[in-house]
Amino acid sequence: MxxxxxxxxxxxxxxxxxxxxxxxxxxxxxxxxxxxxxxxxxxxQPVIDMLHKKVDLGVYAYGYLPQHRFAKSICNWYYKRYGLNVNEEAIRYSQGLMTGALWMLLDAFTRPGDKILIQPPVYNTFNVVIKGAGRFIETNELKLVDGRYEMDFDDLERKTADPRVRILLVCNPHNPVGRVWTKEELLRVYEICKKNNVLIISDEIHGDIVYNGAKHTPFFSISEDAKNNIIVMSSPSKTFNLACFYSAYVVMNNKALRDQYDVVYSNYHFDYNYFGIEALITSYNECxxxxxxxxxxxxxxxxxxxxxxxxxxxxxxxxxxxxxxxxxxxxxxxxxxxxxxxxxxxxxxxxxxxxxxxxxxxxxxxxxxxxxxxxxxxxxxxxxxxxxxxxxxx
Incomplete structure (x- = not known):
């Protein structure tokens, strides 16, 4: 071969x-x-070749989301890269992470005036989307200890105890500080949020890009209990340079959470990117x-x-x-x-x-x-x- x-x-x-x-x-x-x-x-190159085939067809009319091929490619990726078995039913499409997934998730699981907890220094578009959705930002600042960032778990306990805090938005791995959160750290975060009834949404768009033996842990994989209570959103855009397609996905193992997401997705009357979906599938299957x-x-x-x-x-x-x-x-x-x-x-x-x-x-x-x-x-x-x-x- x-x-x-x-x-x-x-x-x-x-x-x-x-x-x-x-x-x-x-x-x-x-x-x-x-x-x-x-x-x-x-x-x-396999992505470029696939896109040429789509372009050469010459008809760019309404498409029909190939849900099975789309979800299967993501499940294959999680198995190949992380050794995880993900159910196709858990996968949902979104038109990008910030303008698509995060916006819809805020709409599905919070209301204007609710608080969203973030961990600065963190990706600045989190702020833009949260404020744009009419939600308030609460912060659980990371601590710089001997040249390495750590989570402030005591502060996280205090902040999540506020009943107005509905979601913890985690950057895993973290942009911009470059941390790959360990399974032990993620478990501790989960237990704190579970105790205080705070939903965790994990942005894992940088998960494929790791160095020196560091291992990205998809948040939903930390335990069987967490599997059904954590939402992961991701995309191949950073890994394969596909950002302009705004083709992303959400992993939700909990059917009740998926059903709420589906209602919001339907209300927005979103379609999908005809070229971007093929770029995603080809990247995950062949690259x-x-x-x-x-x-x-x-x-x-x-x-x-x-x-x-x-x-x-x-x-x-x-x-x-x-x-x-x-x-x-x-x-x-x-x-x-x-x-x-x-x-x-x-x-x-x-x-x-x-x-x-x-x-x-x-x-x-x-x-x-x-x-x-x-x-x-x-x-x-x-x-x-x-x-x-x-x-x-x-």
């Missing part, structure tokens, strides 16, 4: 392709964008090889950044990376305001994400996306090095 390989070093010019990353964030080539969380790599090579390439880029910081600006701290292609870097030693910190990168010709976007405890931090060709990353680091030396920052 031929083993497929992917050339992650292949240059792909995304300027003037209506790319949010390169045309908006990077201002059409003015800056090197290391911000928004997509990659600069082509998707796997294991891509993920393994992808993670190896990303880890090489992570090591390049770590070496750069160690040799060029050792006062900057790198939060140890267990997952995601988003590095969380601590620049507090520079004693700059957040405005000054962001302007330093902009003046160097590189765009990164402002740590304050992820919560007040992101002050002094930046998020850096290393999912680009190594040559692009090295060019960006060279620009940063020149700016650092010219400004004589210590």
């Amino acid at each position: 031929m083993i497929l390989t992917h050339n992650f070093d292949e240059p792909v010019n995304r300027i003037n392709t209506d790319s949010f990353k390169w045309d908006y964030e990077g201002e059409s080539g003015k800056y090197i964008p290391l911000g928004v969380a997509d990659t600069d790599f082509k998707s796997p 294991d090889y891509y993920v393994d090579q992808f993670n190896e390439y990303l880890w090489k880029n992570i090591c390049i950044v770590k070496d750069f910081i160690k040799n060029t600006m050792p006062e900057v701290k790198v939060i140890e990376q267990e997952s995601t292609y988003l590095m969380w870097l601590d620049f507090r030693a520079w004693n700059l305001t957040q405005f000054e910190l962001m302007n330093f990168f902009k003046d160097s010709g590189v765009k990164v994400n402002d740590g304050m976007n992820y919560g007040k405890n992101g002050l002094g931090f930046v998020r850096v996306n290393i999912a680009c060709q190594t040559a692009v990353l090295e060019k960006a680091l060279s620009c940063i090095s020149k700016a650092y030396k010219s400004k004589n920052i210590k």
